[in-house]
Amino acid sequence: MRFVDEYRDPDLANALIQQIRSVATRRWTVMEVCGGQTHSLLRHGIDEALSDCVELIHGPGCPVCVTPAEAIDFAIGLSLEPGVLVASFGDMLRVPGSNRSLLSARADGGSVRIVYSPLDAVEIARQNVDRQVVFFAVGFETTAPSTALAVLQADRLGLENFSVLTAHVRVLPAMHAILRDPHCRVQGFLAAGHVCTVMGFRQYEELATAFRVPIVVTGFEPVDLLAGLLETVRQLEAGECRVVNGYHRAVEDEGNAQARGIVDRVYSVADAAWRGLGVIPGGGLVLRPQWSRFDAFQRFPLNRVMMSAPQPECRSGDVLTGRIRPSECPEFGVRCRPESPLGAPMVSSEGACAAYYRYRHTEPRAQS
Amino acid sequence: MCLGVPGKVVRWIDRDPLFARAEIEFGAVRRVCHMACVLEAEVDEYVIVHAGIAIARIRADEAQRLLSELSAIAQDGSDDLAGDDSHEIR
Ligand code: SF4
Numbered sequence: 001m002r003f004v005d006e007y008r009d010p011d012l013a014n015a016l017i018q019q020i021r022s023v024a025t026r027r028w029t030v031m032e033v034c035g036g037q038t039h040s041l042l043r044h045g046i047d048e049a050l051s052d053c054v055e056l057i058h059g060p061g062c063p064v065c066v067t068p069a070e071a072i073d074f075a076i077g078l079s080l081e082p083g084v085l086v087a088s089f090g091d092m093l094r095v096p097g098s099n100r101s102l103l104s105a106r107a108d109g110g111s112v113r114i115v116y117s118p119l120d121a122v123e124i125a126r127q128n129v130d131r132q133v134v135f136f137a138v139g140f141e142t143t144a145p146s147t148a149l150a151v152l153q154a155d156r157l158g159l160e161n162f163s164v165l166t167a168h169v170r171v172l173p174a175m176h177a178i179l180r181d182p183h184c185r186v187q188g189f190l191a192a193g194h195v196c197t198v199m200g201f202r203q204y205e206e207l208a209t210a211f212r213v214p215i216v217v218t219g220f221e222p223v224d225l226l227a228g229l230l231e232t233v234r235q236l237e238a239g240e241c242r243v244v245n246g247y248h249r250a251v252e253d254e255g256n257a258q259a260r261g262i263v264d265r266v267y268s269v270a271d272a273a274w275r276g277l278g279v280i281p282g283g284g285l286v287l288r289p290q291w292s293r294f295d296a297f298q299r300f301p302l303n304r305v306m307m308s309a310p311q312p313e314c315r316s317g318d319v320l321t322g323r324i325r326p327s328e329c330p331e332f333g334v335r336c337r338p339e340s341p342l343g344a345p346m347v348s349s350e351g352a353c354a355a356y357y358r359y360r361h362t363e364p365r366a367q368s
Numbered sequence: 369m370c371l372g373v374p375g376k377v378v379r380w381i382d383r384d385p386l387f388a389r390a391e392i393e394f395g396a397v398r399r400v401c402h403m404a405c406v407l408e409a410e411v412d413e414y415v416i417v418h419a420g421i422a423i424a425r426i427r428a429d430e431a432q433r434l435l436s437e438l439s440a441i442a443q444d445g446s447d448d449l450a451g452d453d454s455h456e457i458r
Contacts, residue, residue, distance in 0.1 A: 015442030117420025
């Protein structure tokens, strides 16, 4: 496929690996922010090919993984209400809340539908005026435009049976939180290319300067990732900390003004609870007051008490901040597996634990 | 989650700013996608589609420039490659 296959060229990729290894005089620690990048790095064996000169640690960029259990519990509660239908992305359905997932709620008669796009949920609402359709909105700045557009469309269509349960999160504050951690080992970042298609990359300049880290915007194919790593390692070797756009074909300096404009009309920035990471200042989005009639939290005054304590053994907070590797979690591959996940990072197609299980796991770890 | 797939704009269906839609070709598959964030995209141009909406236009000239630059790097480094295939990527 065009704009995909060219960036999977093995000769080019291997040449870039050699370049990185020849530039590096020591082993550097680099975090890729986005879960899609994590999967690509592991799938193509880039982490192993560079293991002597780059330690890749995996960032918080799995929105499903950081969605608070309370929001999932609320969605489950809604799905079991008469006349309510909850729609969300497929990944969201398997993630456990406090004690169960939307999928298990569906098995118990809950009304839950997988959609490819929030705009599909608008269409479902249009065709089912006798039901309340709630879109469970998760995702970073990449996804927020589609939810915001859904709200604007529902408004224009005069739909009174559509609402949004918003759990959108923002990448920049999370990177900030990681760098502020006194135990942070990150020396450079590969920034998430698709977030930057919407937001641009100027937003990172302050961060790069304040914490003296190079930040390189990259795409998701092996050649994109390797070119990003080469730039990062070059900067680290030279003692530089610049923001560089390595994903020029899709990312403009200021991002996509049309997309940002749509998000700004509907959402404003707010503090948000991230699962495993706690409350991150400015870490999420909330509907602006003029759209509160589309806010599922307001429309359905369900009891929002947690159903039970979250799984204490899940180390997702440590995984999402790069403090441990998934395989260092004692439950990895033992009690926690994709078919019986203890935590969200084992469920989501972008979760780091799922990536390790898929590409790096052979036998259950020996008990020591 | 932030997965975005490049596809070619085949045909505009609706150019209303809120309900803009176009038919997009992804390899052998065609799908109708929302275009409110790329209202200026033209037929035959490529866009990146995420969660049913196009979020960016792809600049073919920049794509080509990166590949040319990287190929030059690959040429430079080709001596280093001789005899070492222990770090092949998949
Ligand atoms: S392996 Fe399972 S229990 Fe451990 S951090 Fe990952 S999701 Fe949580």
